[in-house]
Amino acid sequence: MIMDTSLVVDNAGRLYEGFKLTLALVGLSAACAAIVTVPLVLGLRSNAWAPRAVSGAYVTFFRGSPLLAQLFLIYYGSGQFRPLLEYLGVWWLFRDAFFCSVLAFALNSAAYTAVLVKGAIDALPEGQWEAAAALGLGWFATLRKVILPQAIRVALPGYGNEIVLLTKASSITMAVTLYELLGVIKVIYSRTFDITIYIWAAAIYIVIVSAIRLGFALLERSFFRW
Amino acid sequence: MKSTNHYKALFAVASLSLSVSSAMAEQRTLKIGTDGLYPPFSVVDNSGKITGLDIEIGDAICAKLNAKCEWTAQDFEGLIPAVQNGRYDMVIASHSITAERKKVVDMIKYYNNSASFVIRKDSDGSDLSPAKFAGKAVGAQTGTVHASYLEKNFSGATLKFYPSQIEAYADLSAGRIDAVMGDTPTLYTWVQGEGKDCCKVSEAKITDPSVGDGAGIVIKKGNEPLHSEVQRAVDLMWSDGEFDTLWAKYFPFRIGNDK
Amino acid sequence: MELVGFSAGGWGWSFLSGLVVTVEVAILALPLGLFFGLLIALGRQSKSRLLRIASIGYANAFQAIPELLTIFAIYHGCSHLIQLLMSGLDIQTSWTVPGVAAGSFALSLVFAAYSSEIWLGALAGIGRGQYEAAMSLGLSGIVSLRIVVLPQAFRLALPGLGNLWIILLKDTALVSLISVSEFMREVNLAVAATHRYFVLYLFACLGYIVLTKISEFVLERLNLRASRHLVRAA
Numbered sequence: 001m002i003m004d005t006s007l008v009v010d011n012a013g014r015l016y017e018g019f020k021l022t023l024a025l026v027g028l029s030a031a032c033a034a035i036v037t038v039p040l041v042l043g044l045r046s047n048a049w050a051p052r053a054v055s056g057a058y059v060t061f062f063r064g065s066p067l068l069a070q071l072f073l074i075y076y077g078s079g080q081f082r083p084l085l086e087y088l089g090v091w092w093l094f095r096d097a098f099f100c101s102v103l104a105f106a107l108n109s110a111a112y113t114a115v116l117v118k119g120a121i122d123a124l125p126e127g128q129w130e131a132a133a134a135l136g137l138g139w140f141a142t143l144r145k146v147i148l149p150q151a152i153r154v155a156l157p158g159y160g161n162e163i164v165l166l167t168k169a170s171s172i173t174m175a176v177t178l179y180e181l182l183g184v185i186k187v188i189y190s191r192t193f194d195i196t197i198y199i200w201a202a203a204i205y206i207v208i209v210s211a212i213r214l215g216f217a218l219l220e221r222s223f224f225r226w
Numbered sequence: 227m228k229s230t231n232h233y234k235a236l237f238a239v240a241s242l243s244l245s246v247s248s249a250m251a252e253q254r255t256l257k258i259g260t261d262g263l264y265p266p267f268s269v270v271d272n273s274g275k276i277t278g279l280d281i282e283i284g285d286a287i288c289a290k291l292n293a294k295c296e297w298t299a300q301d302f303e304g305l306i307p308a309v310q311n312g313r314y315d316m317v318i319a320s321h322s323i324t325a326e327r328k329k330v331v332d333m334i335k336y337y338n339n340s341a342s343f344v345i346r347k348d349s350d351g352s353d354l355s356p357a358k359f360a361g362k363a364v365g366a367q368t369g370t371v372h373a374s375y376l377e378k379n380f381s382g383a384t385l386k387f388y389p390s391q392i393e394a395y396a397d398l399s400a401g402r403i404d405a406v407m408g409d410t411p412t413l414y415t416w417v418q419g420e421g422k423d424c425c426k427v428s429e430a431k432i433t434d435p436s437v438g439d440g441a442g443i444v445i446k447k448g449n450e451p452l453h454s455e456v457q458r459a460v461d462l463m464w465s466d467g468e469f470d471t472l473w474a475k476y477f478p479f480r481i482g483n484d485k
Numbered sequence: 486m487e488l489v490g491f492s493a494g495g496w497g498w499s500f501l502s503g504l505v506v507t508v509e510v511a512i513l514a515l516p517l518g519l520f521f522g523l524l525i526a527l528g529r530q531s532k533s534r535l536l537r538i539a540s541i542g543y544a545n546a547f548q549a550i551p552e553l554l555t556i557f558a559i560y561h562g563c564s565h566l567i568q569l570l571m572s573g574l575d576i577q578t579s580w581t582v583p584g585v586a587a588g589s590f591a592l593s594l595v596f597a598a599y600s601s602e603i604w605l606g607a608l609a610g611i612g613r614g615q616y617e618a619a620m621s622l623g624l625s626g627i628v629s630l631r632i633v634v635l636p637q638a639f640r641l642a643l644p645g646l647g648n649l650w651i652i653l654l655k656d657t658a659l660v661s662l663i664s665v666s667e668f669m670r671e672v673n674l675a676v677a678a679t680h681r682y683f684v685l686y687l688f689a690c691l692g693y694i695v696l697t698k699i700s701e702f703v704l705e706r707l708n709l710r711a712s713r714h715l716v717r718a719a
Binding site: 063065066072077079080081164168171182185189198201202208210 | 545546548549550551552553554557558561562565655656657658659661662669672673676682683686687689690691692693694697698
């Protein structure tokens with residue numbers, strides 16, 4: 001198939017802007033999600049019922065409903081609480097569509113990542129904890145030196161998938177005025193009514209996702225090196 | 227589907243999911259697309275019924291053509307492509323008539339229109355120059371002439387484009403943006419209702435030719451005889467005062483239809 | 486409560502019809518998604534190099550392309566193609582692909598890519614002996630696949646397919662962006678009319694959670710049923 005490259009060349013600047021926004025959304029969301037994941041995993045693995053119930057409800061909520069609905073809830077929902085948010089001094093954050101999107105993505109992704117990490121930790125035999133305790137290691141030292149290095153190896157492929165899903169999911173922010181890569185592509189389509197832009201778009205996303213997968217493959221290899 | 231066309235019958239069997247425009251013998255049905263999130267021209271109520279001024283105008287046209295209007299509400303941006311590929315016979319959604327649009331579809335003018343901004347009550351609405359809005363955030367609906375106008379002229383402002391007018395209003399009342407550009411009548415309706423505490427319509431209007439010459443019914447290029455039939459119906463509505471009567475149900479001011 | 490109720494001013498009936506369309510879009514995507522996914526999985530195991538490359542390429546591509554992009558491309562692209570085809574055949578028509586069909590078809594293409602992974606795992610879980618036994622009974626390839634391999638593979642695939650179903654159910658919300666009157670779109674319409682953003686979007690989330698919880702319950706039952714022969718009578 002011979003495809004007209006002028007569509008891409010003419011819009012290269014816009015596409016690059018969109019690509020940068022996609023990258024920023026995914027990078028920042030993943031970083032924030034990692035932070036939220038820690039207390040969530042602790043909650044899910046807690047012996048007390050209250051933290052377990054709270055983290056369980058959190059996970060059910062964010063994994064049980066579509067990200068689009070969560071994004072609308074955070075962006076347009078927060079607009080209704082402006083006086084309260086101003087009083088708390090955080091309105092300037094919620095005012096921003098980028099912040100709201102990152103917040104929605106981070107909260108959502110954290111729920112998936114927490115389940116992943118919990119699964120990886122649960123998969124390790126109980127004997128690991130006992131052996132570490134016998135060596136006189138404390139709870140935190142056991143987690144850091146014994147459990148986490150092994151759990152990360154188990155969870156890494158799943159985490160790579162989660163980042164890919166996050167990259168794909170970031171394409172919905174056009175609904176809240178943020179035109180990332182797919183948003184820019186839709187704008188180009190609505191100007192030109194040229195279907196081939198979607199084929200170019202698919203190719204661009206395949207390249208991005210392949211790069212992420214390659215990165216994680218290299219990371220895995222370095223973890224399994226020993 | 228009592229179609230005599232063999233190809234049609236064949237394809238209908240082959241692809242069940244495709245909808246076929248059935249040629250009704252008794253009364254023809256005109257499939258009309260509209261926005262649905264554009265008060266007071268088109269709104270969808272809680273029973274799924276589409277109502278509003280554009281719908282009343284369309285129904286009056288259908289009555290004159292002895293046809294039945296079948297309305298569908300969808301995203302504004304997709305309406306013109308939908309006419310092009312035959313999803314609808316026409317679209318009545320207060321589309322501004324521009325040279326750019328007339329390249330891809332035919333447009334039948336049905337009322338004069340103008341563009342304005344809605345702004346906060348305490349701000350000055352007599353000057354809508356780009357310099358005045360430098361550093362401010364201005365919103366509009368995607369796919370509209372307003373969005374293109376802002377993009378071309380307001381490079382100094384932060385521009386926000388929304389799937390429908392409704393979301394733009396939401397962000398204006400929440401204080402996320404400082405102004406929304408749109409058609410004057412719809413902005414007027416909003417500041418009479420939901421936006422009456424915060425906002426007003428600018429005194430100045432945008433008269434740039436790129437924002438269009440009035441509102442037009444969108445119809446596929448060369449779709450005769452429908453084009454001339456609808457044109458005649460519109461002319462008749464203006465000459466016998468029916469349009470004015472419908473308009474007066476929604477607005478206290480009159481509007482014309484200059485050729 | 487009046488807002489989401491079934492009384493005159495409530496949006497209950499709209500939401501209910503939206504939920505029905507949501508489930509409809511998801512269910513319509515299933516048959517093709519499952520079947521096509523199985524074909525891709527078989528293709529990935531095929532002896533033909535070309536078939537293998539094509540199947541792996543398909544699965545990787547549709548796992549990389551955002552669902553929303555697939556939906557847009559199918560929605561705009563199919564109508565375009567049909568128009569081209571029709572004008573090529575010189576037929577005057579106004580056939581277009583309805584949003585529900587375009588959305589379901591797009592989601593089924595994505596579902597096929599992911600389900601091929603599940604099928605692949607399930608097929609690998611069936612011992613070689615099964616194939617050999619079927620062959621020694623004189624069953625042809627297709628027949629042994631149909632009556633020996635697939636019933637067992639389906640049981641192995643069920644948990645994974647169940648997860649994909651729940652993802653599919655949530656992905657249907659994206660179809661609202663091509664104006665299909667499913668649950669998310671109905672909520673957006675209600676929001677436009679009432680401006681009750683927070684309450685209504687929260688309600689939307691809860692609506693989907695109810696759907697996913699019901700699905701989990703039914704899937705668990707199905708799993709138990711599919712593996713009941715493995716449970717020993719006490």
